[in-house]
Amino acid sequence: MSRIITFSQAIREAMVEEMRRNPDVFLMGEDVGLFGGVFGVSAGMFDEFGPERVRDTPISETAIVGAGLGAALMGMRPIVEIMFADFVTVAMDQVVNQVAKARYMSGGKADAPLTIRLANGAPGAAASQHSQSPEAWFMNIPGLKIAIPATPRDAKGLLKTAIRGVDPVLFFEHKGLYNTLGEVPDEDYAIPFGQATYHCHGSAATVIALGGVLPTVMNAAAHLADAGIEIEVVDPRTLVPLDIETLVQSVKKTHRAVIVHEAHRRGGPGAEIAALLAEQALPYLDAPILRVATANVPIPYNPDLEHAILPDANDVISAVTNLISYRL
Amino acid sequence: MALIREFELRAIRERRNGLIPGFIHACVGQEATAVGACTALRPDDVITSTHRGHGHLIAKGGDPRYMMAELAARGVGYCGGKGGSLHMADFNLGILGANGIVAGGIPMAVGAALAFQMRNEQRIALAFFGDGAVNEGAFHEAANLAGLWKLPVIFFCENNLYGEGTPQHRQAPLRDLAQRAASYGFPGVIIDGNDVMAVYEATTQAAERARAGEGPTFIEGKTYRYRGHYEGDPMVYRSQEELAAWKARDPIRRWRERLLASGDAQASELEIIDKEVQEQLDEAVAFAKASPPPPLEAALAGVYGHDHDGRIF
Ligand SMILES: Cc1ncc(C[n+]2csc(CCOP(=O)(O)OP(=O)(O)O)c2C)c(N)n1
Ligand SMILES: [Mg+2]
Numbered sequence: 001m002s003r004i005i006t007f008s009q010a011i012r013e014a015m016v017e018e019m020r021r022n023p024d025v026f027l028m029g030e031d032v033g034l035f036g037g038v039f040g041v042s043a044g045m046f047d048e049f050g051p052e053r054v055r056d057t058p059i060s061e062t063a064i065v066g067a068g069l070g071a072a073l074m075g076m077r078p079i080v081e082i083m084f085a086d087f088v089t090v091a092m093d094q095v096v097n098q099v100a101k102a103r104y105m106s107g108g109k110a111d112a113p114l115t116i117r118l119a120n121g122a123p124g125a126a127a128s129q130h131s132q133s134p135e136a137w138f139m140n141i142p143g144l145k146i147a148i149p150a151t152p153r154d155a156k157g158l159l160k161t162a163i164r165g166v167d168p169v170l171f172f173e174h175k176g177l178y179n180t181l182g183e184v185p186d187e188d189y190a191i192p193f194g195q196a197t198y199h200c201h202g203s204a205a206t207v208i209a210l211g212g213v214l215p216t217v218m219n220a221a222a223h224l225a226d227a228g229i230e231i232e233v234v235d236p237r238t239l240v241p242l243d244i245e246t247l248v249q250s251v252k253k254t255h256r257a258v259i260v261h262e263a264h265r266r267g268g269p270g271a272e273i274a275a276l277l278a279e280q281a282l283p284y285l286d287a288p289i290l291r292v293a294t295a296n297v298p299i300p301y302n303p304d305l306e307h308a309i310l311p312d313a314n315d316v317i318s319a320v321t322n323l324i325s326y327r328l
Numbered sequence: 329m330a331l332i333r334e335f336e337l338r339a340i341r342e343r344r345n346g347l348i349p350g351f352i353h354a355c356v357g358q359e360a361t362a363v364g365a366c367t368a369l370r371p372d373d374v375i376t377s378t379h380r381g382h383g384h385l386i387a388k389g390g391d392p393r394y395m396m397a398e399l400a401a402r403g404v405g406y407c408g409g410k411g412g413s414l415h416m417a418d419f420n421l422g423i424l425g426a427n428g429i430v431a432g433g434i435p436m437a438v439g440a441a442l443a444f445q446m447r448n449e450q451r452i453a454l455a456f457f458g459d460g461a462v463n464e465g466a467f468h469e470a471a472n473l474a475g476l477w478k479l480p481v482i483f484f485c486e487n488n489l490y491g492e493g494t495p496q497h498r499q500a501p502l503r504d505l506a507q508r509a510a511s512y513g514f515p516g517v518i519i520d521g522n523d524v525m526a527v528y529e530a531t532t533q534a535a536e537r538a539r540a541g542e543g544p545t546f547i548e549g550k551t552y553r554y555r556g557h558y559e560g561d562p563m564v565y566r567s568q569e570e571l572a573a574w575k576a577r578d579p580i581r582r583w584r585e586r587l588l589a590s591g592d593a594q595a596s597e598l599e600i601i602d603k604e605v606q607e608q609l610d611e612a613v614a615f616a617k618a619s620p621p622p623p624l625e626a627a628l629a630g631v632y633g634h635d636h637d638g639r640i641f
Contacts, residue, residue: 071446076443107409
């Protein structure tokens with residue numbers, strides 16, 4: 001059996017169910033408790049679990065992440081929330097030099113089951129410091145795992161895997177997805193990292209959608225289908241580990257690839273995926289690999305300007321049609 | 329203390345001999361802070377350490393053989409030869425690691441203390457750090473959190489008067505760094521960091537306070553490093569007179585004199601200890617030399633845990 005719930009509810013359910021299962025799991029962050037999280041993701045959890053396990057912290061990202069690591073090394077399974085992903089910069093040393101490397105530096109000994117939840121993406125008129133999608137920064141840091149779910153089902157299943165795991169995970173939640181609806185199974189389930197999923201099948205092109213852009217990409221897919229163009233939408237769901245095998249498999253079938261994400265184009269996740277496809281699937285490609293991504297400028301406040309630099313369905317449609325008409 | 333000092337001197341020698349490929353920040357002269365503080369802890373308490381961490385490790389029970397092997401980048405070293413001086417850790421001994429980032433380990437100690445508090449355990453955490461670290465944001469955020477939540481943690485500042493080549497008075501507008509504690513709602517205690525008994529007593533009190541649920545304590549132990557910031561430091565920033573004045577307050581000699589004066593130890597017993605220290609270090613060096621380097625495949629292992637079956641990504 002299944003139910004339809006929001007992305008936000010799915011994340012909450014994953015946390016609540018894991019906290020009921022395991023007393024070592026707890027949540028901490030700015031305004032996650034009494035307030036229920038600035039996006040309401042942890043609403044009601046304070047009532048069920050109390051201030052010890054749903055901890056409001058001072059505005060101290062370094063201490064939040066660092067204390068999460070210390071508790072994780074002592075056998076707890078903390079979930080820490082970075083209110084806006086942009087604020088992770090304040091905790092960058094902890095994430096990059098402490099959390100990511102705790103295991104390797106100690107010769108593989110240290111389990112650090114720390115889940116760091118970050119709200120990324122441009123929610124509309126939030127301007128340059130509350131809108132970023134910084135996931136690619138961390139792809140360059142061995143030791144971190146990175147999940148970037150796009151549906152309630154994936155969010156719940158991937159978050160459970162993160163919480164139950166033995167390694168630190170950055171879990172990116174696009175703000176624009178919080179109120180989107182989707183089906184989730186009633187029974188307990190977890191989705192392994194490193195397994196891509198298909199959102200639709202087709203042979204015209206492979207469109208790789210990352211996180212918050214999925215609704216945009218599905219919208220484009222519907223328009224293209226109306227015009228008789230069937231694309232394959234593939235969602236890797238985790239960037240580290242990345243299920244490159246499935247992406248390659250799809251490209252072998254469609255011979256064309258577009259990568260869509262809301263991170264900036266230069267050095268974004270698409271750059272890595274494009275490089276891997278070039279390395280592993282070049283002979284199968286009939287056209288260049290394209291990226292549809294946010295322009296290389298800070299996110300502007302003005303909604304029209306913001307809209308202009310973010311990827312939209314038309315960008316995806318033109319990328320696909322350009323590929324189809326491409327002649328070597 | 330004797331083991332720590334001689335370990336450092338031996339490591340410096342072996343570095344010159346080519347056994348140790350990396351940096352060493354020696355703690356010669358600062359042995360009393362490490363020993364006094366760690367002796368006041370229980371075996372299941374935990375510490376976080378610094379770039380100048382060999383003394384902390386030994387004082388918390390670290391085995392000089394595995395330490396020397398790690399410095400020599402051997403596979404049997406504490407971190408399989410992949411951490412070196414800056415990252416030595418032994419989780420079984422409650423040593424959460426030296427750290428290459430100034431103040432980087434302090435939030436971790438606070439998090440360990442949070443785990444102890446949440447599980448109602450009687451354990452505590454102690455973060456060692458230098459005078460330079462109290463000017464890092466990580467210290468302030470962590471201290472505030474610990475004060476707010478009354479966490480069982482001790483902030484142990486080894487004030488050796490310098491952060492690299494810049495004297496402490498040119499880094500903070502304070503004479504005593506323990507003053508910092510007041511703004512986070514817990515006591516700051518200033519002690520002679522070259523008096524091992526004073527360090528032990530202050531840490532014991534702080535530990536009792538922490539275990540009783542009364543929260544953190546900041547201990548500032550005034551001390552001095554005899555060697556350069558790192559081995560090879562030309563030390564243009566300090567005078568021979570200053571160094572000589574601190575050597576006159578040498579923590580090991582003072583402790584010896586005290587033991588002999590009180591009759592708690594005989595000179596012959598101390599000689600035996602010195603001899604045993606040398607034997608232990610001979611063994612540590614021999615152990616390191618005899619150990620093979622890690623296989624090259626080890627470079628790619630240990631990034632992620634067991635759930636990935638060694639798959640690299
Ligand atoms: C974040 C960071 N900044 C700078 C350095 C370079 N560095 C290494 S040790 C050190 C001095 C630290 O001084 P202190 O905390 O007093 O410790 P001490 O060396 O005196 O033991 C500096 C600046 C570093 N390792 N990490
Ligand atoms: Mg110093």
